[in-house]
Amino acid sequence: MTTPTLPISPTRASTLTTNLTSILTRISSATTTTPKNPIRLVAVSKLKPANDILALHTPPHSHLHFGENYLQELLAKAALLPQTINWHFIGALQTNKCRPLAEQVGNLWCVESVDSVKKAEELDKGRGRLWEKDGEEAGKWKGVKLRVCVQVNTSGEAEKSGVPPSEAASLCRHVREKCARLRLQGVMTIGAIARSQGVKAGEENVDFLTLREVRDTVVRELGLQEGELELSMGMSEDFESAIRCGSDEVRVGSTIFGERPPRQDAKVKEEVEEGKS
Numbered sequence: 001m002t003t004p005t006l007p008i009s010p011t012r013a014s015t016l017t018t019n020l021t022s023i024l025t026r027i028s029s030a031t032t033t034t035p036k037n038p039i040r041l042v043a044v045s046k047l048k049p050a051n052d053i054l055a056l057h058t059p060p061h062s063h064l065h066f067g068e069n070y071l072q073e074l075l076a077k078a079a080l081l082p083q084t085i086n087w088h089f090i091g092a093l094q095t096n097k098c099r100p101l102a103e104q105v106g107n108l109w110c111v112e113s114v115d116s117v118k119k120a121e122e123l124d125k126g127r128g129r130l131w132e133k134d135g136e137e138a139g140k141w142k143g144v145k146l147r148v149c150v151q152v153n154t155s156g157e158a159e160k161s162g163v164p165p166s167e168a169a170s171l172c173r174h175v176r177e178k179c180a181r182l183r184l185q186g187v188m189t190i191g192a193i194a195r196s197q198g199v200k201a202g203e204e205n206v207d208f209l210t211l212r213e214v215r216d217t218v219v220r221e222l223g224l225q226e227g228e229l230e231l232s233m234g235m236s237e238d239f240e241s242a243i244r245c246g247s248d249e250v251r252v253g254s255t256i257f258g259e260r261p262p263r264q265d266a267k268v269k270e271e272v273e274e275g276k277s
Contacts, residue, residue, distance in 0.1 A: 006051045006080060006269065013055040019256045020056055020063065027250065030240040036227050039243060042067040042088050044235075044253030047260040049270035050080045056256075057085055065109065067251055071097045075104060076268045083107045090251060092161050095119050102126030106141035112149040112188045112232055115162050117174050123148060124179035131181065147185040148175060149232050152214050154207040155192040162189065165214045169221045172229075176222065186230030186248065187215050193237050208233050208245035 020043070027039050044067040045053050056063040064084070068074040069091030078087060086109035089101060093113050102108065103126040114120050127146045130138060150171050153162030163171055168187060175184045191207030211233055219229050232249040234242025239250035254260065 006054050007271075008051055008055045008058075009270075012052065015258075016052060016055050016256065017061060019258075020061055023252055023256060026240060027243065030243040032244065037248065039247070040065055040249040042090070042249060042251045043256050044069075044090065044251050045077075045257060046070065046073065046091070046253065047263060047266040048257045049267050050077045051270045052257055053077065053081055053085070057082065067112075067253070070263075071101055073266070073268065074101070074108075078105045078107070080269060086110075088112055088251075093119060095122055098122035099126035099129070102146055103129040106130060106138070106144075108146060110147040110149060110185055113151045113161060114148045114171070114175070115151045115153075117171065120148065120171070120175050120179050120182060124181050127181040145181055145183040147183045149186045149188040149230070150175065150184070151188045151190075152211055154189045154210040154214070155195070157192060160190060165210060168214045169218045172218045173222055184229070186232050187211060187218065188232035190235070191233060191238065191242075193235075204241050204245050205238060208242050208247070212246055 023041065027041060031039060042065045043056060043063060046067070046069040053066055064086045065088060066085055067088040067090040068077065074087060074089060083106065085107060087105060087107055088109055089111045090113060093101070093111065095116070095118050098119050099122045101111070102123045111123055114123070123146060131142050150168055151162040152165055152168050153160045154165060172184055175182055189207055189211045191205050195205045195207055211231055215229055215231055218224070219226065230248040231246055232251070233247045234250040236252050236255040239252055242250055
């Protein structure tokens with residue numbers, strides 16, 4: 001498949017590069033211990049055009065990991081952009097959207113919002129359908145398991161998705177033992193921002209501490225090795241605190257891409273005249 005050419009505004013590319021460099025510097029500064037692997041930065045590109053993603057995916061940064069919240073937007077962008085991108089689905093996911101998501105986006109690197117057995121099973125079936133397809137495009141993904149994170153509602157907020165902390169180990173076990181085409185990557189939370197904003201000097205967001213405890217419980221109950229299960233927590237407002245609490249991955253959007261437009265005004269592809277800013 002030939003990836004369509006997307007024009008990139010030099011001025012916009014310069015702004016994005018500056019923003020990304022700043023975030024990477026802050027991640028490095030917040031990392032007080034030497035992690036087994038570098039902290040993974042997922043650039044949350046929802047409601048931003050594919051041109052922006054391409055600007056950061058091409059050298060000099062060659063950034064790999066991008067996060068999307070909406071299925072149709074992800075499908076549209078994945079069709080426009082190189083398959084060397086590692087996509088993360090980080091939004092609330094309806095059960096009936098799981099199968100097409102796992103089947104249609106071969107370079108979907110991780111689904112981070114798994115909060116039920118049914119969703120895990122539907123993702124597993126969708127990845128199985130992809131493996132069964134013929135042709136060169138589908139062939140490159142045969143045998144490549146889809147990573148998933150179990151989302152945990154650490155704050156107990158009714159509007160937040162995720163399983164209660166006490167149910168995380170059971171769902172993690174189901175993924176590992178019953179979903180042969182999935183790979184359990186870690187546990188994820190969207191902590192309460194108010195808790196991050198309200199912490200005192202020397203303290204950390206209790207949601208991050210709770211997720212760390214959940215991870216340790218899952219590792220112990222499932223007999224996993226230390227470091228085998230990741231923590232995905234921290235966003236634009238609180239990623240440095242999350243890193244101090246041991247996060248392996250942070251998800252940063254508006255600090256890199258700027259304020260998002262209303263969903264109805266978002267464009268998948270920005271029309272930019274070649275050579276113009």
